[in-house]
Every structure is written in C-alpha cells, then in structure tokens.
Amino acid sequence: MPPFGRLETLDEAVREQAYQWRGHLYEVESGLPGPGRLGPVRACFDPDSTTVGQRIEAKSRQLQRAGFKASVATVRRMRVRWISEGLWGLVPRQRSASELGRADPVLVATVREVLGHNERRSRSRGWKSRMRKEVGWRLEEREELGLPGFKMPPPSTFNKLLSALEDKGLRDKNMAQRRSWFSRPAPPFTPTIVLRPGERVLFDSTPVDVLVVLDDGTLARPEMTVALDVATRCVLGMVLRVAGTAAVDAAVLLAQAVTPLVMRPGWGEELRMAHANVPFERLLSVDERLAEAAARPVIVPETVVIDQGRVFISESFLGACESLGISVQPVPPANGPAKGHVERQFGSLNSQLFQFLPGYVGSHVGERGQDAEREACLTLPQLQDIIEEFLITGWHRRKHDGLRHPLLPKQALTPLEMWAALVAVTGHVPLPLSLDDHVELLQTRWHPITDHGIRFDYRTYDDEALNGFRGQDSGVEAKQGQWEVHWNPYDLSRIWVRLPSGFVPVPWIHAGEVALPFTHHTWQHIRRVVKRRDGYEDHEAKLARALDDLLRRVSRLHTQATKAERRVVAKSRANQHLAVPPAALDALGSPGIQFTLAGAGAALDEDDETVPDEDDELLDTDPQPGCPGASVRDDTLQEDPSWL
Known part of the structure; x- marks a missing residue:
C-alpha cells in the first residue's frame, strides 16, 4: 500500500506529476489510459501484439514529443519503481546530505563517547570549547596506545559536528531536565494500575x-x-x-x-x-x-x-x-x-x-x-x-x-x-498504634548498661529501672549483647530502653539543671563551643550548665546572645512545633511550650548538614x-x- 499520509505532505505539483506517471505506466502495462478508465487500446500499447520493451519505447517517444525528458531508461526505471513501491515510488527522489558530512567515523565515535560520559556524570553545562579539549585528550590517549587516530577538524567544523550529534530535544533543557531524561528507564512505559487505597x-x-x-x-x-x-x-x-x-x-x-x-x-x-x-x-x-x-x-x-x-x-x-x-x-x-x-x-x-x-x-x-x-x-x-x-x-x-x-x-x-x-x-x-509502637519509630542505638547507666554523646541516662541489668548481656548476639535504646532528638531529656518487660523511660541525669527544653540541634552547637578539658563527668556537667545559660540568655533578652546562638535556638524551637498523632505525644512529643502538638524527629549525625555553621543559608533580614x-x-x- 502506498503511504497516503506521506503523499498528503507533498506539494500539489509533485503529487500531480506522480499521478501522471501512474497513468502512463498503466497504459504500458495494460494498454488502457489509466486505472478505471475505458477506451480504445492503441496499437503501439496493445499487450496482445507488442512486447513490454516495445511499449516502453513507444511511451518514451510519446513523452518526448510532449516535451518531457523521458528516455527509455527513465521509463523502464519508473516502471520498476511503480511495480515495487506503488505510487510512492513515482515521487521524485532528492538526495539529502548527511548532517555528519564526511566526518571521520573514529572522530564521530569519540564525540559520542565524550557526550555520553558528560551526561552520565551529570556535569554542569559548559561551552563547546570544553568538549573540543576533551576530544583532543582522547585523541592523545589513542596515539599513546598505538590506536588509529583522527585529524582534529577546525573549531567551526567541530561545532557543527557536535550540534549534529547532540540530541536536538535536549538542547534547550536545563540540567535538571536532562538528568531526569537520562535517568528514566527505556520505553515503552507501562502505566501502574492501582485499585485499592494504600496499594501504592x-x-x-x-x-x-x-x-x-x-x-x-x-x-x-x-x-x-x-x-x-x-x-x-x-x-x-x-x-x-x-x-x-x-x-x-x-x-x-x-x-x-x-x-x-x-x-x-x-x-x-x-x-x-x-x-x-x-x-x-x-x-x-x-x-x-x-x-x-x-x-x-x-x-x-x-x-x-x-x-x-x-x-x-x-x-x-x-x-x-x-x-x-x-x-x-x-x-x-x-x-x-x-x-x-x-x-x-x-x-x-x-x-x-x-x-x-x-x-x-x-x-x-x-x-x-x-x-x-x-x-x-x-x-x-x-x-x-x-x-x-x-x-x-x-x-x-x-x-x-x-x-x-x-x-x-x-x-x-x-x-x-x-x-x-x-x-x-x-x-x-x-x-x-500503642505507645510502644510510637517508640519503635524513634532512632535506635545500641549501648551497654553500666554502673553509670547508659552514656552516649556526652549525656548519661540512669534510673532505678536499670538495676538488675547493669553489666548484663541483652542476649542479642548480633550487637555483642548491647541493649536497644530509642531516643527522640527533639527531647533529649529521656530515652527508652527495651528491657524484658518492655520499653522503660530513662531520664538524663542533668535534666533538672536545664530550665528550658532543647533539641539535638542545640546540643551539637554547645558541644562545638565548649571544648573538653576535664573528665567525662565534669565535662558533661559543664555542657549542661552552658546549655542552660544559652537557653536563658536567648529566652530573656536577644541582645545578650550572639547571632549564631539565636539562630540555633530559633531553628530548634521551630522544629518543636511539628504535629504528631495524639497517642504519640508522650513518646514523640517535645516539652516545649507551644500551641500545636510537638513533633518527632530523627537522629542527627555529628556532621549533620542541619547543624548551623558559617555557611548556613539563612536570611537575616528582619x-x-x-x-x-x-x-x-x-x-x-x-x-x-x-x-x-
């Protein structure tokens, strides 16, 4: 079947010429003037008395008398195209120049490799001069390995080659759109069908x-x-x-x-x-x-x-x-x-x-x-x-x-x-969800229960509930017998320890010395400011006093605290307002004075990006x-x- 859709895209003159050729060739084949047309069969095109070659020669003479440049070879070639491709074969064929021209295949392969390497690395967009440098370095590497090289074209020629090889659909896209494009799986895509709430x-x-x-x-x-x-x-x-x-x-x-x-x-x-x-x-x-x-x-x-x-x-x-x-x-x-x-x-x-x-x-x-x-x-x-x-x-x-x-x-x-x-x-x-279920959502650590209680991050948690388990093995061999501890980074005044009877809250021994609530965010700031020069117990007590002093200064009069200190406490107080389910308030809540329910948070590493520093991107505009x-x-x- 001829591609009728593509025929509609051609100019009217080109389509009319193809239809005229079809009528001439139909007469060569059958003797009739065209498909569906009846009339007398001329003797020079009568299939019963002439051969195909004779009819082709007669058609060539007829077209030449009418002013067309149609040799015998041309008529024969058009007949072959019509038989093999139908009407589309009668459309004039134009030679289209390749976008790559006569570029060296090795050069083309190298440019494609460099383009793909940059896309996989998700590099920031640069200029074409950078790509030319990288291709030149690949050329030097090939020469050192004894592989066949190529001649680097002039910058203008190289830029044309690069534009021809680059995906035209991505030229105007930013880097985020390009990353999304290259990270997607290969099509075709199958839509995901969901039929139940919660299925996805x-x-x-x-x-x-x-x-x-x-x-x-x-x-x-x-x-x-x-x-x-x-x-x-x-x-x-x-x-x-x-x-x-x-x-x-x-x-x-x-x-x-x-x-x-x-x-x-x-x-x-x-x-x-x-x-x-x-x-x-x-x-x-x-x-x-x-x-x-x-x-x-x-x-x-x-x-x-x-x-x-x-x-x-x-x-x-x-x-x-x-x-x-x-x-x-x-x-x-x-x-x-x-x-x-x-x-x-x-x-x-x-x-x-x-x-x-x-x-x-x-x-x-x-x-x-x-x-x-x-x-x-x-x-x-x-x-x-x-x-x-x-x-x-x-x-x-x-x-x-x-x-x-x-x-x-x-x-x-x-x-x-x-x-x-x-x-x-x-x-x-x-x-x-019960209270224990909400405790399970908190960050988990594993620590031994010693005579001092449980220590981590220069905080000591101890309570009478730990008596009978000090120095004992938890029975968890994968953790070397340590005990499972859950803690809330928005309320460091207590932790939860999983004992055989269930979760037991254990308070921080210095919780009474800190008048206002604080978070792990504030504690990390205090740890950086107060350097350790004493033993563990003395340093922990010094940290608690410094924390209480910071919270009091920021709370009473802002001018008594530095800009960095105000920012640390402000971030911590803002994060204390996160809403959690009411059943989780006892475990996930924060003791801060606030209107909304307190929030639950995650453990922050020592090098946590949320800890404020000199490069912290906060606007200080009032x-x-x-x-x-x-x-x-x-x-x-x-x-x-x-x-x-």
Missing part, C-alpha cells in the same frame, strides 16, 4: 516556596515531606521542617497515615469527617477514633514508593515499614517521573496555595519579588496549620480529572469521594509587615487547574 503510597520531600519567620526574627525556607495515596490522591500525612527532613520524620508520616487527624481549635464543623461525603456511620462502627477526626482519610499503606534520599533509606524508616508489614519500593535515582503524582501535587500546592501567602519566593530566584523577605510574617506552626486546613478544605474536596469511578466514567471525583467509593469495596481495618508583592506570572504558563 508515594513519599517525597521538597522545599516550600514560602519563607517563615523564626523566633529570633530571621527567615528560613522550610522543607515539606508528604505521603500521597495514588489510588485516591489523598494526602495521608505532612511534616514541615526548617532544617531538612530527618529519618524519623519520614517514619512519623506512617503514623499519621494510619491515625485520624484530630480537629484543631478554630476549625469549623464542616471540616469534620462526620460532615464529609463518606460512609461515616459505617466507618465509625469499626474505628471509634473517627468520632473527633477531621476529614482526612485514614489509610494503611501496602507499598510505599521512595527515592534514594538518605531520609527514606535510613534504618529508622525501613524498620518502621517492616514492623507495620509495609513493602518498600525504591525508584531509580533522580527519576521524578517515577513519582509523578506527588511531584505534580507539589506544583499544585504552589499554584493553588503558596503563591497567595506572604513571603512567597517562587520556585527559583528569577521568580522572586523584590520585597518577598519583608512580606514574610508566618511562623512554621502557622504555615503548618494553613497547609493542613487547605488539604482538608481544598485538596480533598476538589475534583480531579484522573479520579473516575468505573460506573461513572464521565464524572470526575474528589479524593474524598474516591476514598469513599473504594473503601466501600475494600473495607477499612483500623491500625491503632521581617516587616505588608509590602507589595512581586509581579504577576502569566497563568498560561501554569498547569491546567484540572491537571489530573
């Missing part, structure tokens, strides 16, 4: 494009970690941090997913689960916790999809998933499309919520307004409450084009409606109220409101 839950983190005000007046850009259910598009949990999400914060998301969100003071009655479009009475009969719950679905994940971030591949998070019977599915590094649903949700939060808040800075510096820093006025707890309220009132009640019921394929559903439709089929099995916003972006560049 995506975990991911992203910086929030809104500046928050810390206690000392400095500004910081928090990081948000969410858990998104693919089947219903429901956000099951959200954690906000100013110093970066830690391992236990990801584990706390699991607790939020399986625990109802309790109504906050000031929230309207319409935000309750009882007023949502869900089978509330049936759900309440199997899960009494929903009586005072807000309209956020409660879903037990079956499989969580994570990236290669250290937060999600940490022992704390993987151990929490294992204890809850949840499978973990990692995605390839730097592969955003593998978590496309949650990545798109981040973009929707920007367009539907964040751009309306004071202190919005845009996704990159080029979008930032001149007065964004002076507009910032929200604290981290306030931003957390705004996001959670928006998720309930806006996100979960907004129709998504990607959510369709099999019986109503033309009707888009909201995440709450989709959850109600699916939970009516799959059912709801509550998973209440916030000022009410400044005009930045210029308005064109909404046509945003996503379609119905993006799913």
Whole structure:
C-alpha cells in the first residue's frame, strides 16, 4: 500500500506529476489510459501484439514529443519503481546530505563517547570549547596506545559536528531536565494500575516556596515531606521542617497515615469527617477514633514508593515499614517521573496555595519579588496549620480529572469521594498504634548498661529501672549483647530502653539543671563551643550548665546572645512545633511550650548538614509587615487547574 499520509505532505505539483506517471505506466502495462478508465487500446500499447520493451519505447517517444525528458531508461526505471513501491515510488527522489558530512567515523565515535560520559556524570553545562579539549585528550590517549587516530577538524567544523550529534530535544533543557531524561528507564512505559487505597503510597520531600519567620526574627525556607495515596490522591500525612527532613520524620508520616487527624481549635464543623461525603456511620462502627477526626482519610499503606534520599533509606524508616508489614519500593535515582503524582501535587500546592501567602519566593530566584523577605510574617506552626486546613478544605474536596469511578466514567471525583467509593469495596481495618509502637519509630542505638547507666554523646541516662541489668548481656548476639535504646532528638531529656518487660523511660541525669527544653540541634552547637578539658563527668556537667545559660540568655533578652546562638535556638524551637498523632505525644512529643502538638524527629549525625555553621543559608533580614508583592506570572504558563 502506498503511504497516503506521506503523499498528503507533498506539494500539489509533485503529487500531480506522480499521478501522471501512474497513468502512463498503466497504459504500458495494460494498454488502457489509466486505472478505471475505458477506451480504445492503441496499437503501439496493445499487450496482445507488442512486447513490454516495445511499449516502453513507444511511451518514451510519446513523452518526448510532449516535451518531457523521458528516455527509455527513465521509463523502464519508473516502471520498476511503480511495480515495487506503488505510487510512492513515482515521487521524485532528492538526495539529502548527511548532517555528519564526511566526518571521520573514529572522530564521530569519540564525540559520542565524550557526550555520553558528560551526561552520565551529570556535569554542569559548559561551552563547546570544553568538549573540543576533551576530544583532543582522547585523541592523545589513542596515539599513546598505538590506536588509529583522527585529524582534529577546525573549531567551526567541530561545532557543527557536535550540534549534529547532540540530541536536538535536549538542547534547550536545563540540567535538571536532562538528568531526569537520562535517568528514566527505556520505553515503552507501562502505566501502574492501582485499585485499592494504600496499594501504592508515594513519599517525597521538597522545599516550600514560602519563607517563615523564626523566633529570633530571621527567615528560613522550610522543607515539606508528604505521603500521597495514588489510588485516591489523598494526602495521608505532612511534616514541615526548617532544617531538612530527618529519618524519623519520614517514619512519623506512617503514623499519621494510619491515625485520624484530630480537629484543631478554630476549625469549623464542616471540616469534620462526620460532615464529609463518606460512609461515616459505617466507618465509625469499626474505628471509634473517627468520632473527633477531621476529614482526612485514614489509610494503611501496602507499598510505599521512595527515592534514594538518605531520609527514606535510613534504618529508622525501613524498620518502621517492616514492623507495620509495609513493602518498600525504591525508584531509580533522580527519576521524578517515577513519582509523578506527588511531584505534580507539589506544583499544585504552589499554584493553588503558596503563591497567595506572604513571603512567597517562587520556585527559583528569577521568580522572586523584590520585597518577598519583608512580606514574610508566618511562623512554621502557622504555615503548618494553613497547609493542613487547605488539604482538608481544598485538596480533598476538589475534583480531579484522573479520579473516575468505573460506573461513572464521565464524572470526575474528589479524593474524598474516591476514598469513599473504594473503601466501600475494600473495607477499612483500623491500625491503632500503642505507645510502644510510637517508640519503635524513634532512632535506635545500641549501648551497654553500666554502673553509670547508659552514656552516649556526652549525656548519661540512669534510673532505678536499670538495676538488675547493669553489666548484663541483652542476649542479642548480633550487637555483642548491647541493649536497644530509642531516643527522640527533639527531647533529649529521656530515652527508652527495651528491657524484658518492655520499653522503660530513662531520664538524663542533668535534666533538672536545664530550665528550658532543647533539641539535638542545640546540643551539637554547645558541644562545638565548649571544648573538653576535664573528665567525662565534669565535662558533661559543664555542657549542661552552658546549655542552660544559652537557653536563658536567648529566652530573656536577644541582645545578650550572639547571632549564631539565636539562630540555633530559633531553628530548634521551630522544629518543636511539628504535629504528631495524639497517642504519640508522650513518646514523640517535645516539652516545649507551644500551641500545636510537638513533633518527632530523627537522629542527627555529628556532621549533620542541619547543624548551623558559617555557611548556613539563612536570611537575616528582619521581617516587616505588608509590602507589595512581586509581579504577576502569566497563568498560561501554569498547569491546567484540572491537571489530573
């Protein structure tokens, strides 16, 4: 069959010429003037009295008398093309010059190799002169090894060759887009079908494009970690941090997913689960916790999809998933499309919520307004409450084009409606977590129980509950008989030790000497400032006194503390406002004075990037109220409101 689609792309004159040749060749073959045309057969084209060669010669003479340059060889060649390729074979063929020209094959192979090497290394984009240098170095290496080389072309010729070999679809893309392109698996792609709530839950983190005000007046850009259910598009949990999400914060998301969100003071009655479009009475009969719950679905994940971030591949998070019977599915590094649903949700939060808040800075510096820093006025707890309220009132009640019921394929559903439709089929099995379950989410360490108690990080924890176990073997051979210890980096005043009877809280021996709550973030700052010149006990007591002095100075009068000290305490206090399920407050909570529930955190290493230093990227601009916003972006560049 001739490619009729390609024929439509040709000029009218070219198509008409092909049709004319077809009529002439049809007469050579059958004697008739054209397909479907009847008429007398001329004697020179009569198949019964002439041969094919005679008819071809007659057609050549006829075309030449009509003014066409058609020799016998030309007619014969066109006949062969028509028989083998049909009408498309009669289209004039133009020779197309190769983009590579007469370039040396060895040179072409070397340039391809250098291009691929740079893409795999994800190097920053440079100039073509760098590529020419690298190709020249490869040429020198080949000459040293005695391999056949090539002659380096002039810069202009090399630049043309490089442009011909480079992927044209990636020339205008930035490095992040290029990394995403090269990290994706080879097509074809198969869409993942999810049919149950919790069958596939995506975990991911992203910086929030809104500046928050810390206690000392400095500004910081928090990081948000969410858990998104693919089947219903429901956000099951959200954690906000100013110093970066830690391992236990990801584990706390699991607790939020399986625990109802309790109504906050000031929230309207319409935000309750009882007023949502869900089978509330049936759900309440199997899960009494929903009586005072807000309209956020409660879903037990079956499989969580994570990236290669250290937060999600940490022992704390993987151990929490294992204890809850949840499978973990990692995605390839730097592969955003593998978590496309949650990545798109981040973009929707920007367009539907964040751009309306004071202190919005845009996704990159080029979008930032001149007065964004002076507009910032929200604290981290306030931003957390705004996001959670928006998720309930806006996100979960907004129709998504990607959510369709099999019986109503033309009707888009909201995440709450989709959850109600699916939970009516799959059912709801509550998973209440006890205090011990929440302790399991904390960071784990292994230490011996000595006569002094348990010591680590220049803190000593001791209690009468450890009597009878001092110097004893725990029976865990893989840990050389040490005891399992869980600790909360947002509340270092106590730890939990797993004894044969269960978890037992053990206080810090100097907890009474520190008047105000503190975190691991603050403790690491004190450890760097106070150098050890005494024994362990004296140095620990000196650290406790220095910590109490710092907290008192920062709390009473800011001018008595240095800029770095105010920033350390401000970050710590901001992270104490993270919301956790009420049942976890005793284990995961912080003793800080605050309105919202305290947060849970992860252990921080000695070289933790969240520990402030001279290069800490915090804005020290004092916030000022009410400044005009930045210029308005064109909404046509945003996503379609119905993006799913």
